[in-house]
Amino acid sequence: MVSDGTMSTQSQNPPYGGVDKTEVDKRSEKEKAIDAWLPITSSRNAKWWYSAFHNVTAMVGAGVLSLPYAMSELGWGPGVAVLVISWVVTLYTLWQMVEMHEMVPGKRFDRYHELGQHAFGEKLGLYIVVPQQLVVEVGVFIMIFASVHFVLSHLPNFNSISGVSLAAAVMSLSYSTIAWTASLDKGVQPDVEYGYKAKSTVGTVFNFFSALGDVAFAYAGHNVVLEIQATIPSTPEKPSKGPMWKGVIVAYIVVALCYFPVALIGYWVYGNGVDDNILVTLEKPTWLIAMANMFVVVHVIGSYQIYAMPVFDMMETVLVKKLNFPPGFMLRFITRNLYVAFTMFIGICFPFFSGLLGFFGGFAFAPTTYFLPCIMWLSIYKPKRWSLSWITNWICIVLGVALMIVSPIGGLRSIIVQAKTYKFFS
Template sequence: MVSSSIPPSKEVSYEEEWQKEGPPRRAKWWYSTFHCVTAMVGAGVLSLPYAMAYLGWGPGTVVLILSWCMTLYTIWQMIQLHECVPGTRFDRYYELSRHAFGPKLGPWIVLPQQLIVQVGCDIVYMVTGGKCLKKFMEIACTNCTRIRQSYWICIFGSLHFLLSQLPNFNSVAGVSLAAAVMSLSYSTISWVGCLMRKPIPNVSYAYKDTNPGDYMFRVFNALGQISFAFAGHAVVLEIQATIPSTPEKPSRIPMWRGAVLAYFITAICYFPTALIGYYTFGQDVQDNLLIALRQPEWLIASANLMVVIHVIGSYQVYAMPVFDILEKTIVKQFDFPPGLPLRLVVRSIYVALTLFVGVTFPFFGDLLGFFGGFGFAPTSFFLPCIMWLAIKKPKRFSFSWLMNWACIFLGTFIMFASTIGGLRNIIIDSSTYQFYS
C-alpha cells in the first residue's frame, strides 16, 4: 500500500476512492488530536468516580495513572508500526495484524476484537445519548410529560440514520471537532459542579457495602470501566491513514504530535473528574456522574446536552471503520456496486441493530465494564505489545522487551477480570429490570 497524497484542489468522488488502495490522505496533524479525543474521552469519563468507589483512593488512583501511561505507550507503538515496512502503510488494525501474525491468523486475532470495541462503543453511546437527552429535557422542561427512557434512546438513534450516510473520516471532521470540544467542556463542568456542590453530608470513602462475592465482581467491572476510558486504539491506524506521508515527512511525526496533545487533554478530563467526583459523593456516587449532579440546573442541563453532542460525533468515529469493512466485504464478495444504495442499506441496518441492543440492555456501568474488558483491554493494553514483539523483535530482557511483557500480563488480567465482572453484573441487573420501561 504505497503512500500517496491527494492535492486539496482535486475533487475525488466516493466511487473513485473505492478504486484506490487507501483512503484520501489530506488531514493535518491536529485532525488526529480531535479524532483521538473524540474516540477516547467519551461516556467512560462519567463512570470513573463510580469505579473509584469500588477500588478506593489508593488502588483507584494507581490503576488510573497506570492505564494512562500504558495506553500512551501502546498508542506510540501503533503509530510507529503504521509504516514499519518502507513504502507500505497499514491503514487498518487488522492489516497490521496480518503483517505481524500472517495472512491467515492475523485478521482473526485482531478483527473480532476491533469490531467488539467499535460496535460496543456505539451501543454504549446509544444508551448514553438517550439517557442524557432525557435528563436534559427533564431539567429544561419541568412541566413536560415524562416519556420512557427507551423512547429517548430511539430519538437519539434516529439522528444516526442520517449522519451515517457521510462517506468517510474526512467528511465527519467537523462533527468530530465539535464532539472533542464538547467532551472537554462537559468533563470540566462535571468536576467543577462537584467542587461547587462540596461533599455530600456524611460522605464515606469506605468500600461500597456489599457481600464479598458481589464486591469482587464489582471490582472486576470497575477495571473494565477504566479500560473503556482508553479506547482510541481501535481507530488510531484509520486516523493516521488520513494524514499524508513522504519519506522526508512520515506520517508518524504529525500523528504522534496530535496523539500527545490528545492524551494531555485526556488527562485534563479524566483525573479531575475521577478524583473530585469520588471526593464529592464517596461510596454513594452513581455510575453516571452528571445524573447525580442537580445544581445549578442550567449548568447541568448544558453539560447533558454537551454529552449528547459528543456521543453523536463519537458514534460516527467508531462506526466509520465498521462501515468500511462491511461495504468493502459486500463489494468484493457479492460484486455489489459501491455508492449511495449500498451505504443506505448497510449503514441503516447497522444503526438499527446498535439501537435495538442499546434499548434492550441500557445498563450503562455494566456495559462499560463488559466491553471494556472483552474488547478494549486487548486492543489498547496488550495487542500492540504483542505485535511490537513479533515485528520489531527487541532483545530478550531489554527495557523494551520487559515493558511489553509487563503490559501483556497486566492487560490480560484486566481483560479476563473485567469481562467476567461485567457479564455477571449484566445478568444480575437484567433479572430485576423491566425491559423497554
C-alpha cells in the same frame, strides 16, 4: 505522495536489520479506484490537529462521568494507581501503533486488522483482531440517536466528519470540566465516607473488578488509531507518524485534563455516595447539569460516527472486493442504514446491554488497547530478551491479560442481576 496513498521508498531506512521489505504497488486500476472510494483510504489530506480531536472524540466518552464511581469501588490507592497506569500504558501502546503504521517501506497499514495480519499471518490476524474490534466499534455508542445517524452515517470518510468530531471533542472537554468544577464548588460533603460500599468481601471484589472494566472502557480508543492515521498524508521525508504523534500528545493531555480532575475531585467530594454518573449526583444547578447532558448528547453523536466509520469500511470492503458489488451511492445508502437500524434495535431490545458490553468488552478493550500492540511489536521487531523494550512490553502484556480476565466478571454479574427482572423490549 500519490493519490492512492502508497509511498515512494527512496531514502527510507528499512526497519528489519537492514533488510529492505519494500512492497511494490501491484494493484490494478480497478483496485485503486475501489481504495479511493472506501472510507478509510479515500482521503489522505488530514492535518495533525485532526488526529488530536479524532482521538479525543474516540477516547473521552461519557464513561468519564463514571470514573468517580469507579474510584469509590477501587479506593484511593488502587484507584489512583489504575488511572495513572492506564494513562501511561495506553499512551505507550498507542505510540507503538503509530510507529508500526509505516514500518514496511512503501506500505501503510491503514486498518487495525491489516497490522494484525502482518504480525500474525493473513487468516490468524483477522481472527484475532476483527472480532474484538467489532465488539468495541459496534457496541460503544448505541441507541437513541438513530434519527441523526441515518443522516450523518452517509458522510463518506473520516475527513468528512472532522467538523462533527471537533464539536464532539469540545463537548467532552466541556462536560468534564462542568463535572469537576461543580463538584469542587460544592465542597466535601459533611457525611462523606471513603470506605468500600459493599457489605461483603465478595461484593467488594466484584465491584472492584467492575470498576477495572469501567477504567478500561474509558481508555479504549486504540481501535480507530490506524484508521485515523491513514487519513494523514505521508512521504519518505515526512511520514505520517510525525503529525499523528503530535496530535496524540495533545489528545492525551486533554484526556488527562478530563479524567483525573473528574475522577479525583468527584470521589473526594462525594466519597462512596457518588452515583455511577457524577451529573446525577450533582443535581443542581439544574441549568448547568442540563447543559452538561446536552454536551454529552452532542459528543455521543460524534463518537458514534468515529467508531462506525471503520465498520462501514469493513462492510463495504467485503461487499465490493469479495462479493463484487459495484461501489456507489446505493450500496453505501443501504448498508449504512441497515447498520444504524441494527444498532438501534439492539439498544431498544436489551436494557442491560451495558452489562453485555462490560462482559464482552473485557475481551476486546483490554487486548486491543493494553497489550495486543505489544504482542505485535514483539512479533515484528523481536527486541533482545531482557532489553528495556522487551521488559516493558511484557509488563504491559501481563497487566493487560489480567485486566482481560477479571474485568468481564463485573459485567457478567450485572447481566445475571438484571436478567432476573428482564422483559424483552423493556
